[in-house]
Amino acid sequence: MDQEKILVIGACGQIGRELTAALRLKFGQMQVLASDIQAKNNLSTEVFPYQQLDVTDADALEKLIADEQVTQIYHLAAMLSANGEKNPKKAWDLNMNSLLSVLDLSVKYGVKKVFWPSSIAVFGPDSEKTNTPQQGITEPSTVYGISKAAGEYWCKYYFEKFGLDVRSIRYPGLISYTGAPGGGTTDYAVDIFHHGVEAKPFTCFLKKETVLPMMYMEDAIRATLELMDAPVDNIKVRTSYNLSGLSFSPEELATEIEKLVPGFKVDYTPDFRQQIADSWPGSIDDSAAQTDWNWKPAYNLEAMVSDMLLNLRALQEI
Known part of the structure; x- marks a missing residue:
């Protein structure tokens, strides 16, 4: 086939919506098939x-x-x-067994490229917390992190054993105005904007000083496309690439929002997610991505906050 036919699995999720749209701009609407567990009649026609x-x-x-x-x-x-x-065995089944099915079937049917996202959740309490290196200690403390760490090595195995061109990014926390929080530890950084744009007080489930690696969704989508476009010989990391955007604490984010939403109030009531966050890095060394496929983020904290509030306000007016 001269034309690509691209399947996006999980197209209704936080990353999936925007990545599917970006792929359709690149390859054409009909060349990108969206899929998810949701029924068609629950979705808007824009996903077709x-x-x-x-x-x-x-x-x-x-x-x-x-x-x-x-x-x-x-x-x-x-x-x-x-x-x-909350449901570790179900999480393992979805996260791990589905990946193995995708890898096996990709080999069987000659799929040319596979993208599978990993996460900073592969790191753990003994990982370096500042500028965590590409080859840093991976000692995950959640079933999500365990599945991602194992998945990285399955991807490497299928590349080395079968020549399957699998590429991956360890995403940091992702921030987007197009979707609701999806059950992640970094999702306070999405929910806080929905409160901010309505000038409602926000209760954060992490301590105010908890610094975590984050990235604006526009940067994450661009990074994914750039990784997949890179020549195969440039891809030196066959587990998953570290990716860095910006690092900040809830307090720093709240301060930046308050500059544009005067009087915005945040209080802090840490819950079980604090322990997860404490096991993760505060910043990431992504020099391998910079060297291999020229990665560079475009958004800093100020630009991200401004753009998030601008777009959320525009959505309110629709």
Whole structure:
């Protein structure tokens, strides 16, 4: 096939919505098939073409890949850190077994490229907390992190054993105005904006001084496309690339929002997610991504806050 046929699994999630839109701009609307567990009649027509899919159903996944003659897969479906701790075995089944199905079927049907996201959750209490290196200690403390750490090595294995071109990014916390928080430990940094734009007080579930790596979604989508466009010989990391955008604490974010929303109030009531956050790095060394495929973020904290509030206010007016 001369034309790419791209399957996005988990297209209705936080990353999936925006990545699907970006891929359609690049390859054409009909060349990118969105899929998720949601029924079609629950979705707006903008996500079409769309196929309902439970990715843990390997037979249904195989039929879709074969029928659509898929050439690239972006496998985004996962249960995130906080939700995963509430149902660890279900999280493992979704996060791990679905990846193995995607890898096996990609080899079987000659899929040219696979993208699978990892996370800073692969790091743990003994990892270096400042400028965590690409080859740093990975000692995850959540089932989400365990599944991502294991998945990285499965991706490397399928590249080395079968020549499958699997590429991956360890995403930091992602911030977007297009979707609601999805059950992650960094999701306070999305929810806080929804309160801020309505000038409502916000209760943060992390301590005010907890610094975590974050990234604006526009940067994350661009990084994903740039990684997948890079020549195969440039991809030196076959587990998952560290990726850095910006690091800040809840207090620093609240201060920046208050500059544009005078009187905005935040209080802090840490819950079980604080322990998860304490196990993660505060900043990431992404020099490998910079060297191998020229990665560079575009947004700092001030620019991100301004753009988030601007877009959320515009959505309120629709």
